[in-house]
Amino acid sequence: MTATSDRDPAWAADLDPDTEVAVLDRLRRAADTGERVVVAGHVAPDGDALGAVLALHLALGAAGARTVPAIGDMPPTPPSPPLDRLPGADQVVAAARLPDASEVDLLVCMDTASVARLGEVARYLDAGVTTVVLDHHAQGEVFGDLRLVAPLAAATVQVVARLLDGLSLPLTREIATCLYVGLVTDSGRFGYQATDASAHALAGRALAAGVDQAWWHQALFASRRAAELSLLGHGLARLTVVPEVALVHAHVTAEEVADCDDASLDSLVDLLRSADQAEVALALRPTTNGGWKGSLRSRGTADVGRVAAAMGGGGHRLAAGFTVTGSPQEVTDRVVALLKEG
Numbered sequence: 001m002t003a004t005s006d007r008d009p010a011w012a013a014d015l016d017p018d019t020e021v022a023v024l025d026r027l028r029r030a031a032d033t034g035e036r037v038v039v040a041g042h043v044a045p046d047g048d049a050l051g052a053v054l055a056l057h058l059a060l061g062a063a064g065a066r067t068v069p070a071i072g073d074m075p076p077t078p079p080s081p082p083l084d085r086l087p088g089a090d091q092v093v094a095a096a097r098l099p100d101a102s103e104v105d106l107l108v109c110m111d112t113a114s115v116a117r118l119g120e121v122a123r124y125l126d127a128g129v130t131t132v133v134l135d136h137h138a139q140g141e142v143f144g145d146l147r148l149v150a151p152l153a154a155a156t157v158q159v160v161a162r163l164l165d166g167l168s169l170p171l172t173r174e175i176a177t178c179l180y181v182g183l184v185t186d187s188g189r190f191g192y193q194a195t196d197a198s199a200h201a202l203a204g205r206a207l208a209a210g211v212d213q214a215w216w217h218q219a220l221f222a223s224r225r226a227a228e229l230s231l232l233g234h235g236l237a238r239l240t241v242v243p244e245v246a247l248v249h250a251h252v253t254a255e256e257v258a259d260c261d262d263a264s265l266d267s268l269v270d271l272l273r274s275a276d277q278a279e280v281a282l283a284l285r286p287t288t289n290g291g292w293k294g295s296l297r298s299r300g301t302a303d304v305g306r307v308a309a310a311m312g313g314g315g316h317r318l319a320a321g322f323t324v325t326g327s328p329q330e331v332t333d334r335v336v337a338l339l340k341e342g
């Protein structure tokens with residue numbers, strides 16, 4: 001990047017300069033000596049997790065490292081459409097086929113706020129593999145040897161792009177596509193508060209590199225599976241407003257969830273947040289072991305990251321989640337009580 005403001009956006013102030021130099025040195029060495037590097041994102045990866053993994057995999061791989069893009073879902077689950085169309089998505093190594101820890105020189109974990117969210121990839125931490133963490137989650141478990149966490153960044157791919165620049169690795173169309181998809185999904189299509197000039201600057205560079213943004217917008221935001229639309233219908237039919245805390249909430253049942261993935265719950269909570277009475281939105285879906293997975297969104301004033309953390313989960317100020325037991329009413333009551341504290 002050329003402009004100083006692009007190179008040093010406000011979110012980058014949270015990165016420790018010495019750690020950044022150490023990470024750059026470590027990645028450069030991995031490329032120069034052909035090390036085997038597992039690059040991993042969280043289970044059930046979203047656009048930012050998978051985009052970060054594939055961008056670093058493609059860039060560092062082209063530079064000489066033997067990169068292994070990994071997602072630790074067990075049972076192994078292929079990336080959900082349209083993320084399966086990201087360059088390199090077909091090279092993602094499923095949990096069952098991950099190399100032994102003794103054959104891995106370095107682990108890079110991205111967009112993952114806790115070890116548990118790594119799934120099977122967490123075994124490398126247990127085995128003591130040197131670990132770099134790149135993330136933008138504000139509330140997270142502290143793990144890994146070298147941590148570059150920028151809570152004010154709109155997406156993890158911004159941290160990745162910064163490192164690729166630091167390593168002077170070219171932004172090919174394929175790499176730019178991965179970065180762009182991570183950016184456009186995690187920034188709420190460039191709408192969330194964290195979307196700053198540097199996010200748009202990176203998007204501009206990505207388009208200049210040839211990213212087919214119209215295709216990706218259509219695929220990401222204007223296509224829904226019929227099963228997801230059905231789920232949204234069930235959820236919206238239960239929409240309830242708690243005026244005293246400006247909460248709009250809804251839940252869906254196990255039968256209604258059927259074969260819908262976590263992204264469907266995100267769609268529901270995003271729809272709930274659009275209610276004009278809503279400051280905070282909560283969507284609940286049952287987990288397989290009788291609990292509830294909650295997804296929280298804030299329009300700006302309320303800190304749902306704090307609420308989720310108090311519920312044993314995590315996330316950002318404006319988007320967070322948790323997993324708890326209890327009835328939907330009990331879970332909602334707890335969220336209401338926590339919002340009153342805020």
Ligand SMILES: [Mn+2]
Pocket residue numbers: 048049111136155156186
């Ligand atoms: Mn993210």
